Amino acid sequence: MGLTNFPNGITSFGVPVMGGGGLIPLTLGKTFYVDSAGSANTYSTLAGAYASCVTSRGDVIIMKAGHAETVSAATGVVLSKIGVTVVGLGAGSMRPTITLSGTAATCTMNVTGANQTFKNFIVTNGIDELVTAWTIAAAGCTLDGVDLLETSASFQMIAGLTTTAAGTSMTIQNCTFRQVTASAGHGPAISLVGADDCKILNNFISWLGTNNAGSGGIVGITTASLRVFIMGNYINAQGGASVLGIGMYTGSTGVLAYNGATTPNGAGSIVGASAMGTFQNFAGTTGTTSGILDPAAGV
Numbered sequence: 001m002g003l004t005n006f007p008n009g010i011t012s013f014g015v016p017v018m019g020g021g022g023l024i025p026l027t028l029g030k031t032f033y034v035d036s037a038g039s040a041n042t043y044s045t046l047a048g049a050y051a052s053c054v055t056s057r058g059d060v061i062i063m064k065a066g067h068a069e070t071v072s073a074a075t076g077v078v079l080s081k082i083g084v085t086v087v088g089l090g091a092g093s094m095r096p097t098i099t100l101s102g103t104a105a106t107c108t109m110n111v112t113g114a115n116q117t118f119k120n121f122i123v124t125n126g127i128d129e130l131v132t133a134w135t136i137a138a139a140g141c142t143l144d145g146v147d148l149l150e151t152s153a154s155f156q157m158i159a160g161l162t163t164t165a166a167g168t169s170m171t172i173q174n175c176t177f178r179q180v181t182a183s184a185g186h187g188p189a190i191s192l193v194g195a196d197d198c199k200i201l202n203n204f205i206s207w208l209g210t211n212n213a214g215s216g217g218i219v220g221i222t223t224a225s226l227r228v229f230i231m232g233n234y235i236n237a238q239g240g241a242s243v244l245g246i247g248m249y250t251g252s253t254g255v256l257a258y259n260g261a262t263t264p265n266g267a268g269s270i271v272g273a274s275a276m277g278t279f280q281n282f283a284g285t286t287g288t289t290s291g292i293l294d295p296a297a298g299v
Contacts, residue, residue: 029058036067055081065090072102080113088121101126108135115140122147125155132159136167147176159187165194173201186212194223202232211240220249228254235261245269270294
């Protein structure tokens with residue numbers, strides 16, 4: 001058998017090496033496996049595997065392709081341990097799926113430990129008027145290829161992901177946020193509350209909200225977010241002329257660049273704070289005409 005060369009320089013005799021392909025990181029911590037089908041040496045739930053992790057050890061949780069679980073506790077999944085990485089295997093609909101269900105509208109993926117990474121799985125909603133599917137309340141956390149998908153017209157989310165002021169240095173990239181039936185409450189796909197130094201990159205957002213400036217794609221709420229970079233996102237935000245594609249709270253700083261938004265309002269739906277840099281963002285209203293520069297050109 002010949003040598004196999006991996007992109008990061010690892011070579012083995014045809015055997016995949018953990019950490020070699022970028023999805024599963026190299027670690028000196030422990031690795032735990034999750035499989036709802038109950039295969040040997042695995043946990044049946046993410047919470048079960050997470051309970052065995054040790055903070056700051058660099059532990060990794062791998063969820064098997066096709067894994068499915070339902071979370072119904074009021075606090076949802078509490079992700080409180082520093083430095084844990086959670087990775088889903090598989091592609092498309094075969095990625096692991098976590099459904100937030102039960103009766104508690106406050107059920108959420110509650111991230112309270114710093115420097116955690118979440119990759120390649122799906123979160124969906126089984127509660128009507130879910131307050132928010134993700135709560136990021138710790139620094140240095142990453143969502144990469146984690147999709148939030150509404151799958152039933154009976155269950156809507158008010159917001160997709162919400163930060164607290166503790167959710168600094170966050171990265172959200174390569175994710176899809178999909179809400180196709182409007183909730184009664186108003187909230188955006190991504191709600192930023194003092195999310196200093198965050199990066200929101202290359203995401204796809206299709207969000208049907210209510211006719212309110214608090215609804216839309218990426219919206220700053222109550223507290224300025226400083227030194228943020230929001231770049232390369234494509235947003236279809238519907239629900240009325242007040243809906244924003246991107247709207248940053250007063251006093252926010254950073255850069256909005258290379259974003260595109262389709263909203264009923266068209267131009268004027270990408271709104272940066274006065275201290276932000278904005279360039280090459282485009283907004284439109286329909287598929288029959290191209291979007292225009294938004295905000296308008298100026299010096």
